Amino acid sequence: MYPTIGQYGLYTDFYELTMAQGYFFYGKKEQTANFDYFFRTNPFKGGFTVFAGLEDFLDFLSGFSFENSDIEYLEQQGLKTEFLNYLKDFRFSGNIFSVSEGEIIFPNEPVLRIEGNLIECQLIESLLLNILNFESLIATKAFRIKLVSDKKIFSDFGMRRAQGLGAIHASRASFIGGASSTSNVLAAKLFDIPVSGTQAHSWVQSFDTELEAFRAYAKIHPENTILLVDTFDTLKSGIPNAIKVAREMEKAGNRLSGIRLDSGDLAFLSIRARKMLDEAGFNYVKIIASNQLNELVVKSLLSEQNAAIDAFGIGTELATGKPDAALDGVYKLAKIGDKPKMKISENIEKVTLPGKKQVYRFSDSEGNFYRDAVLLEEENIEDVKILYHPVYPEKFTSVQDCSFEPLLHKVVENGSSLLKKKSLVEIHNYLLERAKLLPNEHKRFISPHLYKVGISKKLMETRNNLATQLKTNK
Amino acid sequence: MYPTIGQYGLYTDFYELTMAQGYFFYGKKEQTANFDYFFRTNPFKGGFTVFAGLEDFLDFLSGFSFENSDIEYLEQQGLKTEFLNYLKDFRFSGNIFSVSEGEIIFPNEPVLRIEGNLIECQLIESLLLNILNFESLIATKAFRIKLVSDKKIFSDFGMRRAQGLGAIHASRASFIGGASSTSNVLAAKLFDIPVSGTQAHSWVQSFDTELEAFRAYAKIHPENTILLVDTFDTLKSGIPNAIKVAREMEKAGNRLSGIRLDSGDLAFLSIRARKMLDEAGFNYVKIIASNQLNELVVKSLLSEQNAAIDAFGIGTELATGKPDAALDGVYKLAKIGDKPKMKISENIEKVTLPGKKQVYRFSDSEGNFYRDAVLLEEENIEDVKILYHPVYPEKFTSVQDCSFEPLLHKVVENGSSLLKKKSLVEIHNYLLERAKLLPNEHKRFISPHLYKVGISKKLMETRNNLATQLKTNK
Numbered sequence: 001m002y003p004t005i006g007q008y009g010l011y012t013d014f015y016e017l018t019m020a021q022g023y024f025f026y027g028k029k030e031q032t033a034n035f036d037y038f039f040r041t042n043p044f045k046g047g048f049t050v051f052a053g054l055e056d057f058l059d060f061l062s063g064f065s066f067e068n069s070d071i072e073y074l075e076q077q078g079l080k081t082e083f084l085n086y087l088k089d090f091r092f093s094g095n096i097f098s099v100s101e102g103e104i105i106f107p108n109e110p111v112l113r114i115e116g117n118l119i120e121c122q123l124i125e126s127l128l129l130n131i132l133n134f135e136s137l138i139a140t141k142a143f144r145i146k147l148v149s150d151k152k153i154f155s156d157f158g159m160r161r162a163q164g165l166g167a168i169h170a171s172r173a174s175f176i177g178g179a180s181s182t183s184n185v186l187a188a189k190l191f192d193i194p195v196s197g198t199q200a201h202s203w204v205q206s207f208d209t210e211l212e213a214f215r216a217y218a219k220i221h222p223e224n225t226i227l228l229v230d231t232f233d234t235l236k237s238g239i240p241n242a243i244k245v246a247r248e249m250e251k252a253g254n255r256l257s258g259i260r261l262d263s264g265d266l267a268f269l270s271i272r273a274r275k276m277l278d279e280a281g282f283n284y285v286k287i288i289a290s291n292q293l294n295e296l297v298v299k300s301l302l303s304e305q306n307a308a309i310d311a312f313g314i315g316t317e318l319a320t321g322k323p324d325a326a327l328d329g330v331y332k333l334a335k336i337g338d339k340p341k342m343k344i345s346e347n348i349e350k351v352t353l354p355g356k357k358q359v360y361r362f363s364d365s366e367g368n369f370y371r372d373a374v375l376l377e378e379e380n381i382e383d384v385k386i387l388y389h390p391v392y393p394e395k396f397t398s399v400q401d402c403s404f405e406p407l408l409h410k411v412v413e414n415g416s417s418l419l420k421k422k423s424l425v426e427i428h429n430y431l432l433e434r435a436k437l438l439p440n441e442h443k444r445f446i447s448p449h450l451y452k453v454g455i456s457k458k459l460m461e462t463r464n465n466l467a468t469q470l471k472t473n474k
Numbered sequence: 475m476y477p478t479i480g481q482y483g484l485y486t487d488f489y490e491l492t493m494a495q496g497y498f499f500y501g502k503k504e505q506t507a508n509f510d511y512f513f514r515t516n517p518f519k520g521g522f523t524v525f526a527g528l529e530d531f532l533d534f535l536s537g538f539s540f541e542n543s544d545i546e547y548l549e550q551q552g553l554k555t556e557f558l559n560y561l562k563d564f565r566f567s568g569n570i571f572s573v574s575e576g577e578i579i580f581p582n583e584p585v586l587r588i589e590g591n592l593i594e595c596q597l598i599e600s601l602l603l604n605i606l607n608f609e610s611l612i613a614t615k616a617f618r619i620k621l622v623s624d625k626k627i628f629s630d631f632g633m634r635r636a637q638g639l640g641a642i643h644a645s646r647a648s649f650i651g652g653a654s655s656t657s658n659v660l661a662a663k664l665f666d667i668p669v670s671g672t673q674a675h676s677w678v679q680s681f682d683t684e685l686e687a688f689r690a691y692a693k694i695h696p697e698n699t700i701l702l703v704d705t706f707d708t709l710k711s712g713i714p715n716a717i718k719v720a721r722e723m724e725k726a727g728n729r730l731s732g733i734r735l736d737s738g739d740l741a742f743l744s745i746r747a748r749k750m751l752d753e754a755g756f757n758y759v760k761i762i763a764s765n766q767l768n769e770l771v772v773k774s775l776l777s778e779q780n781a782a783i784d785a786f787g788i789g790t791e792l793a794t795g796k797p798d799a800a801l802d803g804v805y806k807l808a809k810i811g812d813k814p815k816m817k818i819s820e821n822i823e824k825v826t827l828p829g830k831k832q833v834y835r836f837s838d839s840e841g842n843f844y845r846d847a848v849l850l851e852e853e854n855i856e857d858v859k860i861l862y863h864p865v866y867p868e869k870f871t872s873v874q875d876c877s878f879e880p881l882l883h884k885v886v887e888n889g890s891s892l893l894k895k896k897s898l899v900e901i902h903n904y905l906l907e908r909a910k911l912l913p914n915e916h917k918r919f920i921s922p923h924l925y926k927v928g929i930s931k932k933l934m935e936t937r938n939n940l941a942t943q944l945k946t947n948k
Contacts, residue, residue, distance in 0.1 A: 195551055
């Protein structure tokens with residue numbers, strides 16, 4: 001049996017536990033640590049990422065504990081009794097600083113920082129990465145679709161192709177990114193997302209004729225009938241039958257909501273369908289399209305082919321974030337006690353930023369996003385006028401005349417959430433507000449302009465000094 | 475809060491419920507229906523698919539019911555009281571026929587058939603597709619890795635990049651496909667999978683020096699120490715320090731289990747590492763490699779580059795089935811009462827096969843898989859000597875001299891599972907046994923030979939007659 005959310009202590013990689021046991025026996029459990037969550041590449045070769053999953057992660061975190069059967073299981077895996085006794089009462093009791101859910105974020109800036117004892121910071125790593133990586137991936141995908149949907153709407157139809165229970169997170173993140181509804185009833189209930197559904201071919205096939213099937217559906221759902229018109233022949237049978245039923249519905253004082261195209265050439269068929277519906281006097285009947293859609297197809301249908309589509313149902317690619325399928329987020333140690341920590345690497349790009357940090361966003365005189373900057377937390381932002389390229393110190397830029405705002409806010413204090421519970425609509429609206437401030441050149445799909453994330457001089461020096469020290473004294 | 479497995483009645487697409495309500499009010503709830511589950515394309519441009527997820531699906535199905543809050547929620551969505559009263563006591567009470575979990579399967583053959591009243595068959599569609607599509611995708615990915623791993627082993631390290639709770643299914647399916655262990659502790663506990671883990675960079679960084687970190691880990695986990703050697707400099711620091719610790723462990727009567735390479739050129743570094751370890755007298759120390767691996771990289775490392783790698787840790791691509799990210803499985807109505815049903819389509823390839831069917835596998839005189847065939851259940855397999863191409867009737871082949879076996883077995887009767895609970899090891903062993911019988915030309919990665927699935931003459935005629943009838947009488 002799958003556990004409820006309160007029983008997810010084992011939802012972690014095993015090495016988190018073996019390392020935690022080590023920290024426990026080496027007296028490191030009282031050491032304060034800081035870890036950063038960040039990613040290295042925007043998904044879908046895009047120019048931005050949408051941060052999502054925060055509330056969901058905090059929900060799981062609040063139930064991250066070990067029940068008796070978990071402790072027994074870990075004992076069988078060779079973990080030691082003294083450490084297991086500690087785990088029995090384990091609860092995350094640290095602090096979390098995070099960008100807001102729905103924020104536009106960029107590679108190589110810490111978008112979430114965890115501060116706590118070394119054991120608790122380590123134990124929650126896998127859970128954090130699992131949820132934030134996935135929901136941010138899907139919210140980004142959904143928002144990309146939203147960007148090209150003009151004023152059309154799209155619904156998440158992805159549950160049947162989603163990655164098992166990942167479907168639940170996918171529906172949540174899709175709505176944050178811009179889906180107007182979901183077909184996934186469980187997700188709709190859990191997260192208060194509008195639920196939507198039409199009919200499948202099996203409905204049509206279960207009657208002797210298509211017309212009979214359409215009539216039957218309209219009779220039982222007069223307030224919301226969307227007829228699937230491609231079971232036999234879209235233009236010769238499906239649409240003519242839908243028009244008959246639309247006429248009958250009008251006589252009964254109702255209105256047919258829409259028709260759905262699920263195969264064939266969606267541009268061609270939608271234009272023909274629109275014409276047939278309009279000529280029959282049903283210009284209020286909407287045309288919904290589905291079948292292997294993604295942001296590129298939607299863009300092409302609407303902007304190149306003038307498809308007469310009012311709404312899209314999007315499944316596989318939305319629910320799985322295909323083709324990327326994952327955001328490459330990582331979780332790295334930045335400080336223990338008062339010692340900044342970093343990972344050096346053969347690749348300078350993979351060197352991490354040490355110390356407790358804050359991220360600031362600088363905006364130009366029109367209020368548009370201009371640069372992000374990573375600073376040491378102790379720095380006074382007022383003193384920072386120059387940002388440095390994180391890798392090449394000879395590249396720098398002035399932010400003298402920019403306004404700025406901190407992006408990391410405390411959302412958990414001593415294990416308790418400070419987060420004002422937001423509806424997903426509020427999170428989505430926040431995304432819209434922020435995305436408006438992101439210049440368009442970062443939003444295009446083909447070779448988007450790189451949004452620059454710099455570091456302060458002090459952070460650069462701290463990193464370089466520490467790197468030198470590590471290389472000479474390993 | 476996420477529900478437990480017994481509360482997944484709402485884990486469905488909304489249209490399943492609106493259609494079910496329609497069936498209910500049109501007196502169709504007593505009609506017996508047959509639905510087929512099949513897919514159209516092997517994932518990863520491969521020549522086969524591994525069927526997985528059956529037991530997991532049946533577990534969810536056994537808990538597929540509606541609790542009070544679900545009923546209230548559905549009432550708010552406009553569903554009618556009489557139908558909701560029916561849902562209160564809903565339990566799947568039909569029959570399921572399925573190929574065995576771990577079976578090698580091919581496109582366009584029904585690999586699972588559901589028989590029950592129309593409502594129950596419809597309601598469980600989304601759940602079935604969600605779990606079987608995903609686990610089959612991942613089991614296939616894992617087995618592809620297994621095929622090129624020679625005698626090396628690989629572990630599932632994917633939880634952090636998996637699609638939320640999809641991680642649990644991913645770990646299960648990975649093990650069926652050939653992973654030797656998982657890092658995901660919850661999945662390991664739920665499905666009795668060996669759990670494995672090494673250490674992260676944060677362990678090494680939490681000590682003042684790498685050597686100190688290695689010594690500390692070895693002291694606390696002397697029975698299973700795998701040292702991560704790339705935190706500072708693999709060849710100049712990591713491996714020399716690992717050798718020091720291996721020497722100290724020997725003195726204390728223990729043995730270092732392995733080292734792990736997680737960056738840089740894995741072929742080059744593993745060969746150098748092997749040489750250094752061997753020269754120091756530690757030929758028993760294994761070399762584990764991780765970092766963005768997939769079946770193509772593993773194949774290249776082992777067969778082209780002679781990498782000295784003993785085991786792989788595979789994350790993102792294994793846990794997400796990247797780049798496909800989904801299997802395109804569908805669920806189609808085949809019969810209602812005594813009427814065969816089918817979906818006709820503009821594309822003949824997308825026409826479905828009507829009626830209650832059985833799938834047979836024919837083998838050649840050496841026992842190797844030769845052809846699969848879809849027959850009407852009522853047909854006597856002994857009478858079927860010729861198989862027809864499903865689309866082009868002029869293409870046919872004789873199976874006169876072949877042995878045969880039915881692939882669909884009853885696994886659920888009147889809602890109760892008949893399935894003898896198998897361990898995942900047994901399922902994996904079944905896969906190995908079956909895969910041995912699949913000729914190699916279907917297993918290669920580049921342009922694999924198409925394994926042919928034919929249909930019987932009677933099924934072809936039934937389909938063609940029904941198609942004609944549907945086109946003239948819609």
